Amino acid sequence: MVTSYRFIARRRGLAATGAAAALALTLAACCSSSSDSSSMPGMDRGSKSSASASPSASQAMGDMPGMDHMARGNGLSDTRDGYRLISKDATLPSGKQTAYRFTVTGPDGRPVTGFALDQTKRMHFYAIRSDLTGFQHIHPTMAADGTWSANLSSLAPGSWRLFASFTPEAGPGKGKDFVLSRTVTVPGDAAKAPLPAPATSTQADGYTVTVKGEPMAGMAHPLTVSIAKDGKPVTDLEPYLDTYAHLTAFHEGDAAFAHLHPTTKVTGDNGGPDLSFHAELPTSGNWRLFLQFQTGGKLHTAALTLRVG
Structure with missing residues (x-):
């Protein structure tokens, strides 16, 4: 009977040791996962996306x-x-x-x-x-x-x-x-204009500019801009600053600056109607977007408010 009790006690001791080892491994894995989280897309807001x-x-x-x-x-x-x-x-x-x-x-x-x-x-x-x-x-x-x-x-x-x-x-x-x-x-009497509400499209010089995409603050996100006129897709965009459209954004409240980089390659005087951009807006809130594009030698500027979550 004494031998049986010793055997049972030994088995319980081994089980407790194994459980402790398993817990240690789990904690180590969690710490490792936490330290590696900065390599996940959007988790390291202070570094360049190309770094990882x-x-x-x-x-x-x-x-x-x-x-x-x-x-x-x-x-x-x-x-x-x-x-x-x-x-x-x-x-x-x-x-x-x-x-x-x-x-x-x-x-x-x-x-x-x-x-x-x-x-x-x-x-x-x-x-x-x-x-x-x-x-x-x-x-x-x-x-x-x-x-x-x-x-x-x-x-x-x-x-x-x-x-x-x-x-x-x-x-x-x-x-x-x-x-x-x-x-x-x-100097002078400054009359503040209210910021237009967020929208997915706007008008400029007879062109309709539509923005598709839902960027999140601090995360790289694709954004697509489509340009139409009289209900028809525009396909005669001319190169402007080595791209078909230049997109700049400013944050409501502090006027923080962001340049949304174009990813559509220029292939001649036949750009459009869809243009792709790499959007990485650092903070949430309303951003005022200014899209500049050129047709027939004339530069057009379209403005639109984008809500970033």
């Missing part, structure tokens, strides 16, 4: 128009990684064309004069009022000393944010996209 992509995936993305660079930050600062957007202009006049002058200095404090081409331009400059009206997309000119001049159309009174998007050709930031911004005040 396989070589073949990275190469495929690099072959798409606009996918060789990813913007750094949301553009709400005038400084990033040692690069700074500098301007003496704190106010601009209302109701007339005006020039905004600025320089970009590097980590050494000197004006940067070497910029790489990005969608056929060395500098993309944007202006948007705090209520996300008055959108302007300009390609400024640079003097030999690194001073840029952006010729702005008439500005309505209010607070404006001005963005400079560029890629250094050399130095620590070589090959990296930067978006820096500063604010200016346009």
Whole structure:
């Protein structure tokens, strides 16, 4: 009888040891899974999507128009990684064309004069009022000393944010996209316009622009834009900035910037009606989208509010 009790006690001890080992393995697996979660799509919001992509995936993305660079930050600062957007202009006049002058200095404090081409331009400059009206997309000119001049159309009174998007050709930031911004005040009686409600389509110059897709904040998501006129699909889109359409977005409330990269390749003067974009909008809420496309040598701009969950 004593032997039987000893045998039973030994079996119970082994079972308890096995259970403890199994629990340890389970906890280790959970910790490992948690540490690897950043490699899941959309789980590492602070890193570039290409960082965890396989070589073949990275190469495929690099072959798409606009996918060789990813913007750094949301553009709400005038400084990033040692690069700074500098301007003496704190106010601009209302109701007339005006020039905004600025320089970009590097980590050494000197004006940067070497910029790489990005969608056929060395500098993309944007202006948007705090209520996300008055959108302007300009390609400024640079003097030999690194001073840029952006010729702005008439500005309505209010607070404006001005963005400079560029890629250094050399130095620590070589090959990296930067978006820096500063604010200016346009004196006068500023009447704030309400943001149009989210919609899936809008009209511009007789064209109907429809957006399909439901992007989630911080996650890469495909977005499709379709263009029609008089109820018929448009197939005569002309190349504009090395693509068939340029898509920019600004976030309601803080005017955070995002450039939605085109993934439809240009094959001639016969683009459309459907265009694909790589959308990666960092925060939820309403985003005001501005789509620019060209037909018959004329540039059209369509605006639409997109809700991001």
